[in-house]
Amino acid sequence: MSEAGGAATRPPELDPWEDAALVARLLALDPTGVGGVVLRGFAGPVRDRWLALLRRLIAEDTPFRRCPLNAPDGRLLGGLDLAATLRAGRPVAERGLLAEADGGIVILAMAERLSIGTAARLAMVLDRGEVVAERDGLTLRNPARVGMVALDEGAEPDERPPPALAERLAFHLDLTAIALSDTGGDPPDAAGVAAARTRLADVTMPDAVLEALCGTALALGIGSARAPLLAMRVARGIAALAVRDAVTEDDAARACRLVFSTRATRLPPPQQESEPQQAPDQPPDGPPEPQDAADKPAEAPDPPPTEESPETEEEIDPQQLQDLVLAAIQAALPADVLSRLQLANAVVARGAAQGKAGAQKASMRRGRPIGTRGGELRAGARISLIETLRSAAPWQPIRRAQRGPGGTAFIEVRREDFRLMRFKQRSETVSIFAVDASGSAALNRLAEAKGAVEMLLADCYVRRDKVAVVAFRGSTAEVLLPPTNSLVRAKRSLAGLPGGGGTPIAAGIDAALALADAVRRRGQTPIIVLLTDGRANVPRQAGAGRDQAQADAMAAARQVRTAGVTALMVDTSPRPQEQAKRLAAEMGAHYLPLPYSNAAGLSRAVRAVAET
């Protein structure tokens, strides 16, 4: 059990590969219990090595299936096996990929591009441990106790697997930080994992440790009840790997670090941060509380002697334990997570998990076939040949009998068999609002602009469009809201929009255009709605003058036209500006001075633009 020992006394620095290897062992140990792992990082040797490690850790005969991104429902959940049905003359069900992987691991390729629909199906399977499908005249119910590895190749922070899926997977591993030379370490110990599996059911969980787990989740602002549950199972797994009968606080701390650090939505309240510092004079089994990553491991070599003691002593103070666990997590929270949290807090107090959830929804709708439905063949409709045959197959004996002898057709297809391809609305539009929140605009009518945007949002809701908001002020532009159809979020992000500062129109247009480009890559149609007074005074390069700022704005505007993105320019200045008109002309945008248009007129204008 050299591995297990390694887990308890880990090297002085937090070695990311060590964590990754532990995750692989835990996943191999109890795939169903922990759900799986989101593996962030591009395809490459590090990821391959991790997957190979996982493969070697699980038993040889355990299924290890790869699920392509666009697997149709029939393949994923199961359905009628067309070829076998025709051959056998009776309905033959085909087990879906998930059912085939029962007891093993499913690898989800390009999980960041999974649709929410598919994610919901996968989540259902994870929740129930079986596939239930009502398809093609069959009711299928197959066990599918699987662990999932979601390969997340998202390049942008926004590109993440759907939250419904990520929520149910215990680990979120980031491989981008691991260099190939850091990989390696212990050889895979499949036998050790198998032995731990037999012990897993007998590992007990002291109440105090459980309370600390839940308390930690609460302190970190993790709303979902799934997170502590997963952490509990992970802690059990760690204990089982380390050949212990009960979960120790060290196991719990490690489990929390693995499970909670990427889920945290806020930092623990300061009073709990400061408390550990007063802790040293508390019971002997509580080593001095670590405050940062460097201190934490110094305590790690100690545990072996203390490990046995907490179980025999019935006194573990949950509060103290929770602080210990929190400290470990804070050490593991990556720096950018903290800054992101602070940013989110600064803008507006959001509900738990919301900051991340919206961002992750970015890549959900694409212009691709999403299934079939029955219907008439009409101009423009595309028939799905396989599905049509599939629905015609079962009725052949009846039809042959009705037709009587002498028919020549091998398979008789009737109108009611027709299955048409369904596509995600090709016309789905994403309206990108680039809002000038600078001082000059604020002075004039930021509030009115906000009102106009809200009106447009309501209109987008009716048309089921998505909206995104880019705000520019000071020296930069930021994407306040990635494309979403949650109007509540859109409204909230607008309400929290602060005003003041310079007018970096060029930066604003650039940001909107970048977003439009991303939108277009997803097969949606972007529309840029620029709300500004057109008086740029912040150039792209700091230090250049106001004239340069204006020239930059024009250049950015030309790029919009070159890119062929439909645009609408709303002039928010008190009286129509020549500059704004020129800007609109450069963009090839429709120009609409706000003084002449109330919000309703604005909304009509956007609709008119969208329909051209």
Next chain:
Amino acid sequence: MKLALLLSAVDPRIGGVLAFGDRGTGKSTAVRALAALLPKMRAVVGCPYGCDPEAMAGLCDPCRAKSEPQSRMVPVPVVDLPLGATEDRVVGALDIERALTRGEKAFEPGLLARAHRGFLYIDEANLLEDHLVDLLLDVAASGENVVEREGISIRHPARFVLIGSGNPEEGELRPQLLDRFGLSVEVRTPDDLPTRIEVVRRRDAFERDPAAFIAKWHKEELKLRRQLVAARDRLPDTAVPEAALERAARLCMALGTDGLRGELTLIRAARALAAYEGDATVIDAHIRRIAPPALRHRLRRNPLDDAVSTTRVERVLAEQFGA
């Protein structure tokens, strides 16, 4: 949410429950628990739709033809509508097996038939595909499912309580479907520590030893079931005084809800609540308690105002009852 589910079990005519909330708040778990709670019902033997032998009007055609139908007790169906279900399985279609092997045309009832007199549960209701939503709307409105396919024409009763759950961040629900739900509740994670620990502990206990867990809670379940049955018995005798009707009407007018469904649901839900709590008449307290879930999704709303519709109901409630 628990109360809303129980009330819809007391009086199915309330019209279903919609539970919206964040991930991991136990929405699906609560619905699945309902199945175990429901007392058994009497159904015609051999009827694929589980017709009620005592309600002559609502029988399917074959049952009506029988003069003296035999009946037995069956559990109330709680049917899952899984995502990715195909249309033919929802409404029913020809029996493939018999068509292939014997060349016969026989109707095979779908999920809607199975859910008749029971509950139809749609997890992630907001992700349901549009053509299935259309179907459900039609059937839920008429209480009858009509199937025309392969030259057979079948109509059978399909009256069920619709239960939906979902996460509003993943997409909104179509207003028409929203309107079909009688009560709508928001589910939140409890944010006090002891409750959360208890949730995790119970779940863990269940996973480690399901049988013992079920045995432990069986008594509680029985108690709840008795309460439910008693409430059903009391329901017809629970009076709704004029004053309560007026209250409800005033409330709905003040809130500007569309149509009369709001009032009807409110009154039915208040009556069910009174029956559930053992009161003989509906009083203001009942209405006040049940108004937010019964009305909050019916406000003629600015679509952006979703977050505050509960507050709006609360405000009007305070005005109406405070005076």
